Amino acid sequence: MKVLITGISGALGRLVAARLAEKGHEVLGIDVRPWYHPPDGVRVFQGDIRKRPAEDLFRTQRPEALVHMATVTHLTHRSSDRFRINLGGTQAVFEHCHAYGVKQAIFVGRHTYYGAGPDTPLYHGESEPPMAVHTFPELSDLVAADLYAGSALWRYPELDTAVLRLCYTLGPLRQGTLAAFLRGPRVPTVLGFDPLFQFMHDYDAARAIVLALEPARTTDKPLRGVFNVCGPPPVPLTVLIRETGRRTLPLPEPLLRPMLGRLGLPQLPKGALEHVKYPIVIDGGAFRRITGFEYEFDEDATMHAFRDA
């Protein structure tokens, strides 16, 4: 199968590309960032998914499947740019899929969609609304991108679309939201709170994305719908910090807020503190049942892989 990956030069994108190439797929990728030495079977085009050359890629190369990973978070991009990439970019690639006969699309989203708060339940199901819009405004464009991608299910019924909401990824790549939060030797926590954190190994995340391109085990048809994707059971933040070789720095909330981004502490938007106080835990049962996905790395192996990388 000919697969196009947007955002291929990201750490997870490279991993997915390599896995697909190993399985004998023809892999194309587009990214504004370069990837100088991709493995055999992977071709990378440098460019912006919202620009003309991206459409040309769809027209001339005629990929059969799309893996859309070109979304960005508040960690790397500030507001207006981020909105354009996440919303404009997602709209563009889905329109190209429709226009140029792509058969299958995978949107790689995030479990932070559900948001965190004192009254949110453990183990979110896919049908729950995105509370993140309320608790964490910086995530609203990602939430909108997720919902927009899901709307392709009725907008372009001929395109088999799967929206994956992945929990945090962690491991040897040391990339991503959680890795950024755990970067320093001291990790700030809100005094008196110790939420569960759910994460999966980088390799398991890549394997899940690759698996999502294969026919569903239950129907033998391409995957359609919205799916939570997770690995081992969640662990408390204090355990996560300890097992990744960091130290907790518990600070009272009124003190922590003004200190973020200073004194070597990670810079977090205001809403992110809710994610350090309250858990976001998803139920990945449907994805496991339909695709047969099972995680290979348990919580200890994942935390230690990050620590030892």
Next chain:
Amino acid sequence: MHPVRAATAANDLGTMIPASLIPLPTDPEVAARVDRIELPWNRHGSDPYGIDKRELAKLYTLLGFFYRRYFDIHVYGTENIPPRGRAMLVGNHSGGWALDGIMVIASMFFELEPPRLAQGMVEKFLQKLPFAAWFSSRIGQFTGLPEHAVRLLEDDRLLMVFPEGARGTAKLFRDRHSLVGFGTGFVRLALQTNTPIVPLAFVGGGEAIPTIANLYRVGRLFGLPYLPVTPYGLAIPLPVSLHILYGAPILLEGSAHDTDDVIAKHVERIKGKIADLMRQGRELRERRRKPEELELG
């Protein structure tokens, strides 16, 4: 404490749980009993909801003192609690705060073989309070959300519900033997998940915490729904005798989608049963009835 854990804890403030600043003792006998709670523990000693064995051991060690020594507790009808599988304990609120729930949790641990963890449906404000949010999450006392209730019952847990809600704990001393309006959610929940309801009566909480007034505005300053006040000031419970009566399980028949009037009949039936158990408990407490004359069925 395990030597490796102790070494880590020494240089890591955050691992000295619960509440990190209040190092509670653990009774080894209680810890051994916690090991026998039949939950899917992983090798860190926690379950998929983040319930932690070590925290439970600290909790029950603390509760053990109140349960066995401080109060004079009498428990009847524990044979009515299913030893395994889903069940819903439904009872009256008695006392200015959730002393009743806490003692029911203790009785499920100290009286049953094997011990069971009763999981309450906690008021939302608790999750906003530092330390309280932390500790309650580790001991399986989650926010009272329908999603939590359904999931826990489908996982064959023992759920504890007080359908009077916060209005129940706000009862004043003079109203201590009354029941305020019941919510109906618990009946739909029981029908939806095919869960037997074990009615329970808690008698004496009103005497333990004789509330004469509830200060709503002051409470809000501390993030509480209200602050109960007793004749001696703070709502510290008195060492009185408490009676807990568990009735025979009731498996309701019908659908979770029945109309409100059908559901209301089920609610009235359960409420009537609880009122009957409360009456018997009060007679016991006032020595007008002997334990062998109880009718729990």
